[in-house]
Amino acid sequence: MGNVYLTGAGPGDIELLTLKAARVIKEADVVIYDRLANPDILEMAKNGCEFVYVGKEDGKHIVPQDDINEIIYQNALKHENVVRLKGGDPFVFGRGGEEASYLFDRDIKFEIIPGITSAISGPAYAGIPVTHRGVSASFRVVTGHESPDKKVSQIPWDNFKTDDTIIFLMGLHNLDKISKKLMEIGKAHDYPVAVISKGTTKDQLVVVGTLENIVEKAKNIPTPALIVVGKVVELREQLAWFGN
Known part of the structure; x- marks a missing residue:
């Protein structure tokens, strides 16, 4: 063997x-x-x-x-x-x-x-640090494949209320449900969100918006894609480097 x-x-x-x-x-x-x-x-x-x-x-x-x-x-x-x-x-x-x-x-x-996970490298190539002094002291990685309205969910949505940064993997098809669920638990409608498609590759695409408008902005973005929710998304204006 x-x-x-x-x-x-x-x-x-x-x-x-x-x-x-x-x-x-x-x-x-x-x-x-x-x-x-x-x-x-x-x-x-x-x-x-x-x-x-x-x-x-x-x-x-x-x-x-x-x-x-x-x-x-x-x-x-x-x-x-x-x-x-x-x-x-x-x-x-x-x-x-x-x-x-x-x-x-x-x-x-x-x-x-072990391999380098897209949960960290995808945001990094998009110019989004998952932690940043004075902005985010922690981050959570969540499966986006499970529907938020599933009868028995393993996702502890109520625990996300105070999270600094939340990263959803495999969640593009559930983006609308994820956004609505986060607003339901108290996240502001204008809370920053980024969707990163084909991260770290030459075909990488990044769409930035808010919980309220990200579904419309990212409607044509291809998979595989991940979702970053948090104020660290705003740092992309300074830190975007890949493709420049």
């Missing part, structure tokens, strides 16, 4: 891939990769390396998570070095914990290789 490396591919810019991730990719016998991993990373692999695509498109799972778990396991039975390449970081809404647990239950050795 081989070793499985649950590897973060970073947010998109290939130069943000870690040195350790690059090393295991070069040594891999098989790379099991998803939609958000920069495809140029695959060119690092050695000749003869196998590639298995298990991406999840907007609104549908081409390969269900249970099947992905089994694919990783079966490849570990056949190959010495298996890389599971995941966009961002495997433990930040990447289902990496589920995959690691599946391997643990089957006595497969695994290693976690």
Whole structure:
């Protein structure tokens, strides 16, 4: 049985891939990769390396998570070095914990290789620091994939009232519901919001607005995208650097 490396591919810019991730990719016998991993990373692999695509498109799972778990396991039975390449970081809404647990239950050795999460790097490339002295002393990262009006929600919306910075990942389709929910709990209608599409890549787009108007402003922005809510968004006027 081989070793499985649950590897973060970073947010998109290939130069943000870690040195350790690059090393295991070069040594891999098989790379099991998803939609958000920069495809140029695959060119690092050695000749003869196998590639298995298990991406999840907007609104549908081409390969269900249970099947992905089994694919990783079966490849570990056949190959010495298996890389599971995941966009961002495997433990930040990447289902990496589920995959690691599946391997643990089957006595497969695994290693976690963190990646730079888009929750921090996306805002950074947009000129938005998630914390800033005198503006924001904390930040919260939240899944935006869950609907705010879900019957049983895991999102503690009432706790967001005093948050300095809130970052929603995978939330573009729920932007209207997210904005309304934040205003319902007391956030001002003119509270700053930014939507960052394809962050850290040459196709990056940034739309800035308020909770009241961001849905209209960002209606044509493509996925993948993340949402930043907080006064740190206003710092973009001074700190925007990428693309200048």
